[in-house]
Amino acid sequence: MTSIALNPELASISRLIIQGSMLFYSAAFLSFVFHLSRLASTKKSLRQAATKLERAGIVLLAIAAVIHGSGVVLRGIAASRVPWANMYEFSITGSFIVVVIFLIALFIKDIRLIATFVSGFTLLILGSADVVFWVNVKSLMPALQSYWLVIHVLVAVLATAFFNIAAALSIAYIFKTAKWVENSKLKFVALLKRILGLFPSIEKLESLAYRFNIIGFILWSFTLIAGAIWAERAWHRYWGWDTKEVWTFIIWTIYAGYLHANATRGWSGKRSAWLAIIGFVAILFNFTVVNLFFKGLHVYSGLK
Amino acid sequence: MPSSQQSRPSLDAPEQPINSPTLSVAGWSRWIWRQITSMRTALLLLLMLAVAAVPGSVFPQRSADPNGVTQYFDNNPQLAPVLDAIQLFDVYTSAWFSAIYILLFISLIGCVVPRTLVHAKALRSAPPAAPRLFSRMPASLKVKTTKAQSAKVAEQAQVLLKKQGYRVVRTGDAVSAERGYLRETGNLVFHLSLIGVLLAVGIGGGQSYSGQRVLVEGETFVNNLAGFDSFAPGTFFKEEQLVPFSVTLDKFEVDFDFVNQTNIGTPLDFRASVSALIPQSAQNSTLAKKTGVIRVNEPLAMPGSNIYLTGNGYAPEITIRDKKGNITYSGATAFLPQSAKYTSLGVIKVPDVEKQFGIISFFYPTVAELDTGALTSLYPAPIDPLLTMNVYVGDLGLDGGSPKNVYALDTSAMTQVAGGKSGVKGLRLQLGETVKLPGDLGTVTFDSLKRFASLDVSYNPGGFWVLVFALMALGGVTLSLLVPRRRVWVRKTETGFEVAALARGDDPILEKVVAEVAEALSGKTTKTTKSESK
Numbered sequence: 001m002t003s004i005a006l007n008p009e010l011a012s013i014s015r016l017i018i019q020g021s022m023l024f025y026s027a028a029f030l031s032f033v034f035h036l037s038r039l040a041s042t043k044k045s046l047r048q049a050a051t052k053l054e055r056a057g058i059v060l061l062a063i064a065a066v067i068h069g070s071g072v073v074l075r076g077i078a079a080s081r082v083p084w085a086n087m088y089e090f091s092i093t094g095s096f097i098v099v100v101i102f103l104i105a106l107f108i109k110d111i112r113l114i115a116t117f118v119s120g121f122t123l124l125i126l127g128s129a130d131v132v133f134w135v136n137v138k139s140l141m142p143a144l145q146s147y148w149l150v151i152h153v154l155v156a157v158l159a160t161a162f163f164n165i166a167a168a169l170s171i172a173y174i175f176k177t178a179k180w181v182e183n184s185k186l187k188f189v190a191l192l193k194r195i196l197g198l199f200p201s202i203e204k205l206e207s208l209a210y211r212f213n214i215i216g217f218i219l220w221s222f223t224l225i226a227g228a229i230w231a232e233r234a235w236h237r238y239w240g241w242d243t244k245e246v247w248t249f250i251i252w253t254i255y256a257g258y259l260h261a262n263a264t265r266g267w268s269g270k271r272s273a274w275l276a277i278i279g280f281v282a283i284l285f286n287f288t289v290v291n292l293f294f295k296g297l298h299v300y301s302g303l304k
Numbered sequence: 305m306p307s308s309q310q311s312r313p314s315l316d317a318p319e320q321p322i323n324s325p326t327l328s329v330a331g332w333s334r335w336i337w338r339q340i341t342s343m344r345t346a347l348l349l350l351l352m353l354a355v356a357a358v359p360g361s362v363f364p365q366r367s368a369d370p371n372g373v374t375q376y377f378d379n380n381p382q383l384a385p386v387l388d389a390i391q392l393f394d395v396y397t398s399a400w401f402s403a404i405y406i407l408l409f410i411s412l413i414g415c416v417v418p419r420t421l422v423h424a425k426a427l428r429s430a431p432p433a434a435p436r437l438f439s440r441m442p443a444s445l446k447v448k449t450t451k452a453q454s455a456k457v458a459e460q461a462q463v464l465l466k467k468q469g470y471r472v473v474r475t476g477d478a479v480s481a482e483r484g485y486l487r488e489t490g491n492l493v494f495h496l497s498l499i500g501v502l503l504a505v506g507i508g509g510g511q512s513y514s515g516q517r518v519l520v521e522g523e524t525f526v527n528n529l530a531g532f533d534s535f536a537p538g539t540f541f542k543e544e545q546l547v548p549f550s551v552t553l554d555k556f557e558v559d560f561d562f563v564n565q566t567n568i569g570t571p572l573d574f575r576a577s578v579s580a581l582i583p584q585s586a587q588n589s590t591l592a593k594k595t596g597v598i599r600v601n602e603p604l605a606m607p608g609s610n611i612y613l614t615g616n617g618y619a620p621e622i623t624i625r626d627k628k629g630n631i632t633y634s635g636a637t638a639f640l641p642q643s644a645k646y647t648s649l650g651v652i653k654v655p656d657v658e659k660q661f662g663i664i665s666f667f668y669p670t671v672a673e674l675d676t677g678a679l680t681s682l683y684p685a686p687i688d689p690l691l692t693m694n695v696y697v698g699d700l701g702l703d704g705g706s707p708k709n710v711y712a713l714d715t716s717a718m719t720q721v722a723g724g725k726s727g728v729k730g731l732r733l734q735l736g737e738t739v740k741l742p743g744d745l746g747t748v749t750f751d752s753l754k755r756f757a758s759l760d761v762s763y764n765p766g767g768f769w770v771l772v773f774a775l776m777a778l779g780g781v782t783l784s785l786l787v788p789r790r791r792v793w794v795r796k797t798e799t800g801f802e803v804a805a806l807a808r809g810d811d812p813i814l815e816k817v818v819a820e821v822a823e824a825l826s827g828k829t830t831k832t833t834k835s836e837s838k
Contacts, residue, residue: 002573006564136566142574142600210810214785221781225774233601236514236612236762238770239505240368241396246361253354259785260347263809267347275351294361295372 014074024064031057032116040194079137091129148230162216167280169209170273243296247286254279341414349408360395431482434793441804449800461794477796490783500773508766510540556755615758626746645681693731694723
């Protein structure tokens with residue numbers, strides 16, 4: 001007789017802690033927004049005062065990440081397994097990994113300027129996880145009881161995190177190269193233009209996005225292969241064009257296209273940046289619409 | 305092929321206007337070939353493939369969800385045939401999807417083969433001579449040293465770069481070095497492995513088969529075509545492939561969570577205990593016995609195939625007797641689960657009696673009555689099991705000879721005599737109970753409760769090779785994206801020496817490399833890097 005010990009009280013505490021981390025993410029996000037708007041100010045004194053705000057934002061982000069991380073760990077303990085078996089858990093773990101990768105990357109590369117995006121996006125993910133995806137701790141259905149859950153899903157989360165940061169860089173790239181931004185005389189756009197002026201050069205943005213995307217692509221390829229090995233064990237075939245398999249394939253193909261675009265004259269730069277963004281939109285689509293509304297074998301949202 | 309900007313000649317050479325209006329056949333074919341193998345075509349085909357895969361996730365596919373297709377036809381009788389005509393229910397085997405990936409692979413072969421030849425040559429040739437103007441290179445540096453130092457610089461550079469894994473050639477006062485051949489090797493391995501994946505999928509799929517069988521506890525089936533409820537062979541499948549072993553389902557066990565409040569009724573484990581008899585060879589009739597437990601993620605390895613557990617449910621054992629007491633139906637019937645709590649639906653057909661009749665029956669493992677009077681199941685294990693039956697009299701349609709679904713009863717030519725609007729209450733049976741059937745149909749007994757397992761016997765020899773090639777592709781693409789390929793030159797000058805470097809593709813540390821080489825050769829820190837990356 002198999003038995004399992006779940007701890008719903010601990011899961012509620014974990015939920016509270018993650019809600020608490022959202023307060024810190026909000027504070028970090030606001031600091032970054034104010035920082036950007038001050039940096040873009042025409043007054044020199046305001047611009048100089050901005051650096052402190054940024055430092056405060058990064059400290060707040062780090063604190064938020066520590067709280068967030070402890071919430072994720074508690075969720076795992078409450079469920080007595082890895083905390084990424086349904087959409088709620090995938091969201092909290094995935095966004096945590098995005099923040100961790102971002103914080104680590106800060107030591108290696110100066111990508112402070114997308115901090116606003118990263119903290120805002122994390123806030124959005126955690127918010128929707130809490131409001132839409134929340135489910136109490138449940139055991140794994142027999143099909144998910146495999147060490148491949150640990151490997152396949154964890155690597156998928158990692159790949160998503162890398163693609164996420166790359167998409168942020170590509171969005172910055174698109175704005176920076178946009179003609180309408182350049183030509184517009186609106187006051188609001190003038191502010192945006194000044195903010196964009198602070199971002200790294202477009203060459204730098206492009207090559208940074210490329211580096212995050214190639215890591216994402218390698219991890220995504222691994223996800224695909226690991227998924228096929230697991231499918232062979234659990235569903236008696238390694239590939240069956242299940243809706244989730246289809247979208248994993250589509251995303252892989254889009255990013256393969258992105259890599260080719262980077263080596264094709266007339267396609268590097270703006271077009272490849274768009275491809276990276278489309279790729280990430282496909283990932284979000286795969287995670288939300290495909291999980292919730294498409295029929296398939298990967299039914300694990302845990303929602304009814 | 306992402307790794308190199310220079311590799312597809314048709315793209316990087318300036319596009320030439322087509323001068324001759326009358327191209328010869330050979331000229332045309334060369335032109336077409338060049339178009340197909342161009343990087344831009346490969347890119348467009350990739351994007352087309354991504355788009356073409358989308359409808360397969362929107363419309364039900366015959367391969368993954370045949371019932372969904374039938375349902376779609378029922379719900380959209382006008383639209384479905386139109387969609388079917390453009391193969392939207394068979395997207396991944398459709399003419400248009402196939403056309404895209406076949407073109408993509410032709411383009412890939414057309415690109416990889418010449419590049420393999422070029423790379424094979426490059427692997428054997430020396431790094432190119434130092435450029436005249438180092439300052440033209442993406443990263444370069446001039447260092448002032450003493451005369452004595454600069455005299456030895458070429459020799460030192462040769463030793464240093466060789467130690468760092470470069471292929472090095474020295475010509476007089478200059479040294480040329482190149483490293484990162486693995487980048488292109490990885491790139492080629494990746495693309496060639498994709499061809500391998502495609503072939504393994506195709507050839508393996510052709511020889512594959514999978515057969516499905518619903519087996520009630522105590523029942524046995526033999527691994528031959530007659531032994532399966534449904535069977536899907538590959539194109540090259542031969543019946544002799546099936547090793548005629550027999551498999552008995554000794555016991556099927558399920559653990560449902562009964563402890564954790566948030567998790568009540570969730571299945572924790574499914575176990576099918578089976579015993580098999582395996583013939584040792586075609587000539588020899590001795591049988592080897594094998595027992596094992598099949599779980600969802602743990603198939604049982606059999607000769608020439610694996611047995612997987614794909615589903616399960618209840619199989620109530622029911623006996624029907626006519627009014628004289630003769631048994632007219634007896635056996636365990638598989639009921640298909642309709643909900644997570646195992647409310648299950650089964651059909652019983654009694655053809656060999658005076659008046660044919662059929663029963664549509666629901667099984668509730670732990671029955672409860674809702675406020676509306678409808679029944680439901682509270683828990684998936686049989687704590688308080690109940691069978692309900694609606695009875696229909698009339699032609700079962702079995703005499704026509706055409707195969708009928710055992711899980712469905714066509715009541716269009718039948719009259720309902722119990723349940724529904726028939727005026728007679730539907731029957732309710734608890735375990736061990738016997739009740740009278742309406743009219744003079746006799747009695748029905750719910751003798752005992754068994755479980756069934758849906759087993760899948762699958763064989764796909766391609767799987768192993770798909771995995772091998774896929775892992776090679778993964779290794780290849782990792783090398784091709786992460787190994788930097790660069791050339792480094794060092795040359796003695798009047799006042800010291802100079803260093804330059806050129807990368808192929810993305811190389812974030814090119815300038816650092818130049819600075820480090822300069823530092824190592826001069827023995828002091830240098831900082832005048834020229835930082836113009838593109």
